[in-house]
Amino acid sequence: MRSEVLLNTVGLWSGYGGKPVLQGVDINVREGEIVAVIGRNGVGKSTLMKSLIGLLARDKGSVIFRGEEIDTVPAYKRARLGIGYVPQGRDVFPRLSVMENLLVGESINGQRASRDQIESIFSYFPILKERRNQPAGTMSGGQQQQLAIARVLMGKPALILLDEPSEGIQPNIVQDIARIMVELNKSTGVTIVFVEQNIDMIRAMAQRCYVIDKGRITNEIMPETLEDRDAVRRYLAV
Amino acid sequence: MTVYYTLFTFLYQTGDAFAFLVLSACGLAIIFGMMGVINLAHGEFIMCGAYVCAASARAGLPLPLAVLAGALAAGAAGMLIERIVIRPLYDRPLDTIVATWGVSMIVTQSTLILLGSTMPGTGTPFGSFAVGPYSYSIYRVVLMGAALATLGLLWLGFTRTRFGVLARATIQVPHIAQALGVNTGLVYSLTFGLGAALAGLAGGLYAPTMTLVPTMGSAFVVEAFVTVVVGGADIFLGTAPAALVLGIIKAALTSWQGQLAGQIGLLVAVIIVIRILPRGISGWILRERA
Numbered sequence: 398m399r400s401e402v403l404l405n406t407v408g409l410w411s412g413y414g415g416k417p418v419l420q421g422v423d424i425n426v427r428e429g430e431i432v433a434v435i436g437r438n439g440v441g442k443s444t445l446m447k448s449l450i451g452l453l454a455r456d457k458g459s460v461i462f463r464g465e466e467i468d469t470v471p472a473y474k475r476a477r478l479g480i481g482y483v484p485q486g487r488d489v490f491p492r493l494s495v496m497e498n499l500l501v502g503e504s505i506n507g508q509r510a511s512r513d514q515i516e517s518i519f520s521y522f523p524i525l526k527e528r529r530n531q532p533a534g535t536m537s538g539g540q541q542q543q544l545a546i547a548r549v550l551m552g553k554p555a556l557i558l559l560d561e562p563s564e565g566i567q568p569n570i571v572q573d574i575a576r577i578m579v580e581l582n583k584s585t586g587v588t589i590v591f592v593e594q595n596i597d598m599i600r601a602m603a604q605r606c607y608v609i610d611k612g613r614i615t616n617e618i619m620p621e622t623l624e625d626r627d628a629v630r631r632y633l634a635v
Numbered sequence: 636m637t638v639y640y641t642l643f644t645f646l647y648q649t650g651d652a653f654a655f656l657v658l659s660a661c662g663l664a665i666i667f668g669m670m671g672v673i674n675l676a677h678g679e680f681i682m683c684g685a686y687v688c689a690a691s692a693r694a695g696l697p698l699p700l701a702v703l704a705g706a707l708a709a710g711a712a713g714m715l716i717e718r719i720v721i722r723p724l725y726d727r728p729l730d731t732i733v734a735t736w737g738v739s740m741i742v743t744q745s746t747l748i749l750l751g752s753t754m755p756g757t758g759t760p761f762g763s764f765a766v767g768p769y770s771y772s773i774y775r776v777v778l779m780g781a782a783l784a785t786l787g788l789l790w791l792g793f794t795r796t797r798f799g800v801l802a803r804a805t806i807q808v809p810h811i812a813q814a815l816g817v818n819t820g821l822v823y824s825l826t827f828g829l830g831a832a833l834a835g836l837a838g839g840l841y842a843p844t845m846t847l848v849p850t851m852g853s854a855f856v857v858e859a860f861v862t863v864v865v866g867g868a869d870i871f872l873g874t875a876p877a878a879l880v881l882g883i884i885k886a887a888l889t890s891w892q893g894q895l896a897g898q899i900g901l902l903v904a905v906i907i908v909i910r911i912l913p914r915g916i917s918g919w920i921l922r923e924r925a
Binding site for chain 1: 801804808810811813814815816817818
């Protein structure tokens with residue numbers, strides 16, 4: 398069974414204030430895949446995510462979603478195409494309650510989430526149900542990460558972009574999140590693209606990995622490759 | 636008995652000052668608190684509301700509808716000005732001060748040229764009631780009710796409606812709201828329109844009590860700014876308590892030493908507050924809570 402390409406980029410250049418960070422990135426993601434983009438600090442992983450959702454304008458090349466170029470589509474309309482962006486550092490709305498944060502996520506598909514849908518999200522993240530009236534800014538990093546993921550699930554996205562989900566989070570929560578993402582992928586077929594440096598998370602989630610270095614994709618590897626210490630050093634070490 | 640009469644007079648004057656401060660400040664507070672824009676054309680939105688209200692009332696519209704017409708006209712003008720003047724300046728907050736000041740001067744002078752130096756008003760409705768030897772305007776009591784109702788409706792609007800949640804999300808982390816599918820441009824436009832409509836509401840409500848001149852907005856603007864500076868960026872934690880405290884100060888000084896003392900008292904209060912609470916009452920409450 399070969400599925401359709403959901404998202405791809407063609408020679409994507411992007412950066413900040415005329416300084417290029419991405420220098421011709423080509424990736425291909427098919428529907429239902431879980432793909433990791435791995436690499437050292439400062440090689441352009443977050444820049445790639447921001448360029449995909451449209452928070453950063455591209456300089457050259459294209460982002461293509463479901464076969465359509467979306468380079469001139471503003472971020473909020475890209476989200477409404479079915480892309481759920483979970484930013485680095487979570488960026489929950491600190492003075493909104495957990496429930497209110499979730500309601501903002503409904504803007505992705507513009508539909509009220511049903512009671513069943515909310516209950517099913519809470520079944521993955523029970524801590525959020527317990528704290529649903531608490532301001533999001535008072536929660537721990539791991540809880541905020543769960544909230545940021547739950548927030549995009551409210552809008553039933555076809556694609557979830559996760560920017561370093563393990564950053565600053567306890568190892569056991571990292572494992573939980575990886576397991577939940579794999580479950581979601583299996584049960585709903587949601588496609589997941591994530592950037593990450595944490596080997597455990599990459600190995601627990603990814604079906605294949607792009608290695609990014611100095612703004613270009615330099616390799617495509619299978620996650621098992623990272624069982625080898627030399628490979629880890631080559632692709633990820635500082 | 637005289638003690639009670641004096642007490643009632645004081646409460647009435649405090650309520651009157653509170654209503655005036657809340658109604659004149661809440662539009663300014665929303666635009667500043669939600670968008671970070673210091674709107675120096677605030678007084679002109681008030682004038683717009685007052686003029687449209689008076690004109691509609693004289694054309695035969697019942698006063699409540701005329702007040703509403705004034706608010707809607709100011710809101711529409713606000714959304715137009717947001718689109719052509721404010722939007723290009725969102726990342727240059729200081730420039731919005733100059734731009735809105737320019738709008739203010741253009742509107743005041745155009746009104747003077749087009750409609751003359753005064754406009755016929757509409758009488759104050761409802762007459763008066765007496766408590767002991769003194770008589771009080773019933774309409775002023777209606778204004779106090781309007782101020783409380785405005786605060787209540789705003790609170791419901793910002794906490795219980797979808798627009799309120801999206802607006803607060805946009806204010807807190809704009810780029811993330813956008814990345815989640817929120818049309819933040821529309822949210823800003825509606826928020827500015829709401830702030831302008833609230834200014835228009837103040838103008839419409841006070842139109843029956845004052846002389847309508849093109850510069851009438853300035854009567855509101857000083858007190859509106861004092862209230863927003865003392866209150867800080869949050870309308871519920873800031874504007875409302877600030878209006879209450881300032882209302883008490885103003886009523887006390889006015890009944891003790893007259894109008895001028897009341898005005899001076901407000902300005903002294905704002906200077907003291909800036910010294911000890913530079914981010915206003917709401918900034919202090921939010922910091923204590925965090």
